[in-house]
Amino acid sequence: MTARSGRWIQQWDPEDETFWNRTGERIARRNLLFSVLSEHIGFSIWTMWSVLVLFMGPEYGLTPADKFLLTSMVTLVGAVVRVPYTFAVAVFGGRNWTIISAGLLLVPTVAAFAVMEPGTSFTTFLLVGLLAGIGGGNFASSMTNINAFFPLRKKGWALGLNAGGGNIGVPVIQLVALAIIGASGGPRVLLGLYIPLIVVAATLAALYMDNLASVRNDTGAAKDAARDPHTWIMSFLYIGTFGSFIGYSFAFGMVLQNQFDRTPLEAAYVTFIGPLLGSLIRPVGGRLADRCGGARITLWNFVAMGAATAVLIAASTEKSLALFTVAFVVLFVLTGLGNGSTYKMIPGIFQTKAQALGLExxxxxxxxxxxxxxxxxLIGAVGALGGVGINLAFRQSFLSYGSGTGAFVAFLACYAVCFAVTWAVYLRRPAARPAGETPATEGKPQLSYAEV
Incomplete structure (x- = not known):
């Protein structure tokens, strides 16, 4: 039974199969649906400046370096706000915070609508762009909320669907922009379309979502997680995967414009393809990790990302637009695979640690x-910072060399380090002990991360 008062569910036990089959699954799926909608729009608003800068021609007076700095700061805010958003669900309730966080998206959208015209100062654009960063926080609160609704046996599917539905907000806003640019519309048309959608998302959350009274803030868990080195190791690996995904989502169109002289329409024709495929393939990375081990999939995924980046360096040097575009789309697909495999490693790591402590x-x-x-x-927040680094690297590369080649060299080095860390921490087998030597921990479970 679920005693409800003021949209709060007082009793929630999804692990009870009778409860789940009778009422729990229906309620959980309904909350998942409207959570995905709100998170999807949040991702769109977070990444809208990757589209808006395509509209901003010479009359706006912004240099390529200005645009890369603008998108870097938007990404930075989106990463930082993921930390408080993670714990907001337990403070306000999942339904209540979805309403609040969806409603807050009106602030950056209306502000951008008001200032989006030639003659506006770069400082004003930067300040308004920073507001859009709050859309990046919706992912963290949505994942936390949905995690509480589903039983352990269903979490992978539910969280994968939730994350994928949110990530697709990136290519969707780029596709909408393509249609608007093709119809000779301006940036205010794009912004005007999203304002009523935000209102609809907040209203539907108010009407159909629920709060769970059983969700409580566990600050002790946060402190324990922050003290565990694996949290920060996985954060670094997630910088390499999700940081690449979100960073390239912001930068792809600008690189095509500034390095290959593409028009906004020509850039928009291809910029949505990479984020779309990267979003759709994320669950595949998780499924492969289930079958083969997340560490193994992540390791070889970094090899493939390095290879794709090497092709990008060659294409950039030879000024081959076709090869550059194909390699960039392949790199997007690989970031999506890596997003799925790295996130699937996290539960396995801590389950292995529990067993090593003697828990059963x-x-x-x-x-x-x-x-x-x-x-x-924490991992999601730190990982998103990779997007900041990618846009700052592109900014410096264009300032120094007039192209993105220097940035790609830096990314190749980063993927090599990620490969080395994955192998050294999670796949390297311990050295064999000399014959007759007895380990000090004889009889106790040993840490083994090869299968995580």
Missing amino acids: GEAAAAYGRRLSGASMG
Whole structure:
């Protein structure tokens, strides 16, 4: 039974199959649907400046360096706000915070609508752009909320659908922009379309979503996760995967414009393809990780990302637009695969640690859920900072060399380090012990991350 008062569900036990089959699944799926809608629009608003800068021609007086700095700062705010958004669900309730966070999206959208015209200062654009960063926080709160609704056996599917539905907000706003540019519309048309959609998302959340009274802030878990080195190791690997995805989503169109002299319409024709495929393939990365081990998939994915980046360097040097575009889209696909495989590693890591501590059964599962849930918010926030680094690297590369080649060389080095860290921490087998030597921890479970 679920005693409800003021849209709060007082009792929620999705692990009880009778409860789940009778009422729980229907309620959880309904909340998932409207959570995805709000998160989807949040991603669109967060990344809208990747589209708006395509509209901003010479009459706006912005240099390529100005535009890369603008998108870098938007990405930075989106990364930082993921931390408080992670814990907002427990403070306000999942339904209540979805309404609030969706409504807050009106602030950057209306502000951009007001200032989007030639003659506006770069400082004004920068300040208004910073407001759009709040859209990046919706991912963290949405994932935290939906995680609480579903039983352990259903979490992978639910969280994958939630994350993928949100990520697709990136190519959707780029597709809408393509249609608007093709119809000779301006940036205010794009912004005007999203204002009523935000109102609809907040209204539907108010009408159909629920709060769970059982969700409580566990600050102790957050502190424990922050002290665990694996949280920061996985944050670094997530910088390489999701940081690349979101950074390239912002930068792709600008690189095509500034390095290959594409018009806004020509750039928009292809910029949506990479983020779309990268979003759709994210669950595949998770499924492969389930079958083969997340560490193995992540390791070879970084090899493939390095190879694609090497092709980009060659295409950039030879000024081959066709090869550059194909390689960039392939790199987007690989970032999506890596997003799925790295996130699937996190529960396995903490489950393995629980077993190494001698915990078994439900105690081990509870330990793993507690630490992995708390660490996901931190990992997601730090990982998004990779998008800041990518846009700043492109900015410096264009300032120094007039192209993005220098930035791609830096990215290639980063992927090589990610490969090395993945192998050294999660796949390297311990050295064999000399014959007759007895380990000090004889009889205790040993850490083994090869299968995470």
